[in-house]
Amino acid sequence: MPELPEVETVLRGLVPVMQGHVIANADIRRSGLRWPFPEHMRERLVGQPVVGMHRRSKYILVDLASGETLIVHLGMTGRMTIHLPKQAVKPGRFHQSLPNLEKHDHVVLEMETGARVVFNDARRFGAMDLVATTTASQHRLLAQLGPEPLGNSFDQPYLVAALKGRNTPIKSALLDQKLVAGLGNIYVCEALWRAHVLPTRRAFQLSATNAGSLVPVIRDVLTEAIAAGGSSLKDYRRTDGELGYFQHSFAAYGREGEPCQTPGCDGQISRIRQSGRSTFFCRTCQR
DNA sequence: CTGCACGCCTGCCCGC
């Protein structure tokens, strides 16, 4: 899926068109995605002012004036695209200015400004749910999430303690959303490469120094990716339909057989499979 | 409890 930087980029695109505005209409074009949509989703959305928008891990949270929060997950291929009307639109006349829907456009939110937000998800691994705002953090998808990697509680003492006693490879540990929330396959590969840590190393074997070095490296790679508008591979798009461009900055992910870019390293990027997923790394400088 | 394979879906790319 879009990982944390891509979700953050999508959120930042959605805020100007949704926050402080009323959802005037909702076109729910199928009964669900990975799971069925909540009961009466359309009725619970239409007419609601959006009073706040946030990101938690890879989830987008849309707080409504009703006291409910719309939880959105993009899965692997989910996109949220904004279509702005060519000219000011009178309430109730949205459809006249709307572009045609495309394949896999599953949910369309129409704001009273005339702006449309289209949720497209080819593989339908995405999800939407509605819960009371006060209990949103207890939602089954959110309750077990670990700290935000860009938050203050993700620091060296936390990571050292979290890795202690874990026999799983460090790569798998960092993909565990209970340990730290928001990393996916790409950014874990990049962070381990930057920290010169071997992805197959057992988590408990990392020295405190190594574990500590991972914290700023993870923060840096995520921050740089957000600044670049995320990474676009096959499916991900920003809300304006444009590509992110951090994929051009990958040093390891997708670079099998290419020379390692670590200064002074004469190795090349290898690819292995861990827990069914590709890992890209340098056998020479990652230890 | 931990670690891991599997399944959910569609689309794309590659080799034959």
Place this chain on the structure above:
DNA sequence: TGCGGGCAGGCGTGCA
């Protein structure tokens, strides 16, 4: 040109 296999940014379930 067509077809089958493998692959893909996630994550919950169920098993050992």
